[in-house]
Amino acid sequence: MKAIVYVGPNKLEVMEREIPEVKEGQILVKVDRAGICGGDLGIYKGLHPRAKAPLIFGHEFAGTVEADGKVFKKGDKVTINPIVSCGNCTPCNTGNQHVCNTLRLVGIDKDGAMAEYVAVDENKLYKLGANVSDEMGALIEPIAVAVHSVREPNYRPGDNAIVYGAGPIGMAIALVLKEFGCTNLTVVEADDKRIGIAKEFGVDVRDAKTLNLEELKAEKTGGDGFDFVFDCAGVEPVANQLIKASKVRGKIVVVAGYKKPTTFPLNEGMFKEVAFEFVRVYRDKDYEIAIEVANKQPLFEKLVSHVLPVEEAQQGFDLLLTPGTGAMKVLFKF
Known part of the structure; x- marks a missing residue:
């Protein structure tokens, strides 16, 4: 599969990688759109303390389930809550898993979704309505950040x-x-x-x-x-x-x-x-509300300024790293 890979400070490559192995409790998703986050720009610059090359970028995405899971069925349109909490520390045990003492994220601490396929924990998936566009689906994660910032x-x-x-x-x-x-x-x-x-x-x-x-x-x-x-x-x-x-x-x-x-x-x-x-990331409830408001408010899709093919990965990052381009949310189409 094609993937956009961080290979070192200020370096990325579009390369062929193996389709990820699906482990117990996971599900394989075919990625339709994946967005560049400010965190991805930090990784690209070599500034993120946890991200280690080689690493597939990406935690903002929408895709389609490839095979039936326990809850989700082949063909379901989905997005993911990419945070990974330990479930055992004091924040996790007091309802604050989003600020887990050892919080990890897909696309930072493990390979992410800027690829044709991604294997994700099924219990972190959210179903998108059939009428939600691929672009809007890839915006749910940043919308959840916004919901959390207002609710918290x-x-x-x-x-x-x-x-x-x-x-x-x-x-x-x-x-x-x-x-x-x-x-x-x-x-x-x-x-x-x-x-x-x-x-x-x-x-x-x-x-x-x-x-x-x-x-x-x-x-x-x-x-x-x-x-x-x-x-x-x-x-x-x-x-x-x-x-x-x-x-x-x-x-x-x-x-x-x-x-x-x-x-x-x-x-x-x-x-x-x-x-x-x-504020940092989001709670599960913020994700649910983000999907609701995205379905009600079509203006969110105006956040997307560019949708590029995966082969133009470098151009996508350059758009956001170059002042004055007016680029907002840059998505890659897989």
Whole structure:
């Protein structure tokens, strides 16, 4: 089978690999679409501490079951929850398997789904509706990240929110917020092409390069600041604005993974008694809700900017690693 393989820092190859062996409790899935995640970019750069070459990339995918399992049948359209928890540590035993002490992921700690076939644990599969497109199916994982980011800090309908960063996760969070009843929503982005794309989602988008935060707060919150501040950017200039954007006793939700150490004006946080909440991946319930909202909201599919053949793997990664391309979610077609 063809597979996109990490072979070393800043190196990938499209190569022939053996179809994976199906072990007890697993099921073989024929991959239809697989997406590039920010985590995959980190692996490609050689920055992920656990990913070891050679490794097949990919944990965002949709596919078709190849043979009957105990629950799933041949031909079922599916996606996967790619996290692997130990089931024995304190987080796992207290309902927090998504932050297991030894959390592992398909496509990072074991071969992933950027291949024609992938063998996965059947109990991690989710059935997709017959009307769900291959592209939408491959978006369920990032949508689940967005659902988790909104549910975990207890967002309530009617709360206002500001989202920094109009990349795939930022825009997925914006759409989930709208589905959850947010009518006072602002997205802030610096990249001109992404600003243009974000406007197609029907949200209020502001250019970070010319933003006057105090004027925005006065306009959207009467000067109080936002109930929820979502950081989907992960860069120093945004880190310096998060507390300023928050209301007194507001919630700042850090979704982005910071590539470099950063500083926060913590005294400002103390004066306002803001709460920082950091989120990671998703719970099983978040996955179920992600599938529900994907079925209801076709705008999610606009997150996909490119669908490329597997032979153009290098181009796909380059699109996301090159500033100014406007690339959002890049999928590979198998």
